Amino acid sequence: MHILIVTTGGITRMFRNWPEVLLAKALVQRGHRVRALTYFDAKSDALNTRQENVEGIEVQRIEPNGWLTREFWSALQRGPKPDVIHIQHLRNQFAFQAAYYARRENIPYVVTPIGPLHDQYLSRDRDHPLDTEPLYHNLIWSRREIINRTSRDGRVKRHVENYFMHYPVHHANAVIACSEHERGIWAQMHIESETIPLWVDVPFISNLRGETFHQEFTRPVILFVGQFKYRKGFDVLARAMPMVLEHFPKATFLFVGHSPIHRRELEAIARKDGTHEHLEIVGRVSEEDKVRLYNSADVSVLPTRYEGFGLPPLEAMAAGCPVIASNIPVVDEVVRHEENGLLAPRDDPRAFADAILRIMRDDALRTHLIQNGFETLTRFDEKDLTARNEAVYARILQAAPVVKA
Structure with a gap:
């Protein structure tokens, strides 16, 4: 054909x-x-x-x-x-x-x-x-x-x-x-x-398992992958930072995106909240380095307000990184609460902070989500x-x- x-x-x-x-x-x-x-x-x-x-x-x-x-x-x-x-x-x-x-x-x-x-x-x-x-x-x-x-x-x-x-x-x-x-x-x-x-390209991601990003960050590392647009909810995660840092004062919030449209707003939120020194912004990265960033992260967060589909959760699952995402239509067809990830109400920084803290404190839950994340990929063969x-x-x-x- x-x-x-x-x-x-x-x-x-x-x-x-x-x-x-x-x-x-x-x-x-x-x-x-x-x-x-x-x-x-x-x-x-x-x-x-x-x-x-x-x-x-x-x-x-x-x-x-x-x-x-x-x-x-x-x-x-x-x-x-x-x-x-x-x-x-x-x-x-x-x-x-x-x-x-x-x-x-x-x-x-x-x-x-x-x-x-x-x-x-x-x-x-x-x-x-x-x-x-x-x-x-x-x-x-x-x-x-x-x-x-x-x-x-x-x-x-x-x-x-x-x-x-x-x-x-x-x-x-x-x-x-x-x-x-x-x-x-x-x-x-x-x-x-x-x-x-x-x-997503599962074999490509799996072949890089164990490889980490060339830059080291203080842990835990909370990762956001997506454009810096309000639809993607970067501001929701930014406003959750103080609540996480209260319990994990060395945490790094790593924002990776190829669209700088609202980068200044992201930095302004962090400066206002006194969390700017814990904010790391990485621009466009290669596909290999994106996988290495997932490998380096303790949790991947998608605080989106809408997705046509939403590939980052599948990318994170393939890399063995636990996922937190907004509890919204489309995303909830991929991420199932407490099965292969955690879902939090959209536009709720406190709920996202609580979900991050829950994964950081519960190793059994973390292992459960990662394992079920691998199994989820069979639905997207x-x-x-x-x-x-x-x-x-x-x-x-x-x-x-x-x-x-």
């Missing part, structure tokens, strides 16, 4: 656990031809090569220029016609053109949105999307609705973008949700979907989940009707 994957920046040599590259490599290993059209970014070490072959994946990168990019359209036209197109990410600026092309050429396509509440038209606040009900009525599904809304408020650019963003999932031959919570959201919009979760994606491709190939864009 020839599969075209259309995504943002997810197929690189640098980031091993991004969903697209794991799926693409697994498909290549199963004998499929995989071509990928992704974002080009001259300022990014991971995305600044126009064309390359990544472990058998034919990758072409194109600079996005809004929702209609001439170079991307030309790449679709010039490239070999695929059997199936797999579009990743709801906010992918190439998605509309890829879906339109697929329908025009009668190529069946599947969409994996990875987190519908990342959608600015569906969520009132993308940093706190679970605080309010989704704005289902706000989405635009037809060109007629663009005209109707523009006639009322004149915001044509906004309404066209709204339509372009939702066209792919509305017309897809199949939609793959990565959680049951996501599947429920699509069901509210009368869009049928199938749940296939994401996974690459061979099984790749086969389920393949089954979707086969089904839509067999059933795809002739349509007009």
Whole structure:
């Protein structure tokens, strides 16, 4: 089968656990031809090569220029016609053109949105999307609705973008949700979907077991891996620091993230609370060093306010690092309280501090969570989940009707 994957920046040599590259490599290993059209970014070490072959994946990168990019359209036209197109990410600026092309050429396509509440038209606040009900009525599904809304408020650019963003999932031959919570959201919009979760590169992580980060930290080490965005809850862990340090005065809080957007706010919280000397901020690290950081940590904390899926808990489990995470939809499908991790109420620094202290003080609980974390990985087996994606491709190939864009 020839599969075209259309995504943002997810197929690189640098980031091993991004969903697209794991799926693409697994498909290549199963004998499929995989071509990928992704974002080009001259300022990014991971995305600044126009064309390359990544472990058998034919990758072409194109600079996005809004929702209609001439170079991307030309790449679709010039490239070999695929059997199936797999579009990743709801906010992918190439998605509309890829879906339109697929329908025009009668190529069946599947969409994996990875987190519908990342959608600015569906969520009132993308940093706190679970605080309010989704704005289902706000989405635009037809060109007629663009005209109707523009006639009322004149915001044509906004309404066209709204339509372009939702066209792919509305017309897809199949939609793959990565959680049951996501599947429920699509069901509210009368869009049928199938749940296939994401996974991580367990063999890669396991092969580095025992290797620690080159820098030493005073213990215990509490690790945060993620972007410094309020949606990720970095501020929740920062505000939990004084309560942990009261009992473990030598603790190190290690924040690892490739997005510096709110680094100053993180440092300001620590300075205000008098915990700045216990704060260590590490910028972008290699995939190998990220695993070594998990290996070096006493606990991994994900105080997130929303996740499309949330890979850090699986990464931590594969590295044998106990997990604490927010008790929110999606995350609770991976982390089960007192079974393979601890769950704490979102936006509750005291609850996160208590969970950290509990793991630090209870060796039996720690061992229990680590062991069950290893067992959890069998629910996210690459061979099984790749086969389920393949089954979707086969089904839509067999059933795809002739349509007009």
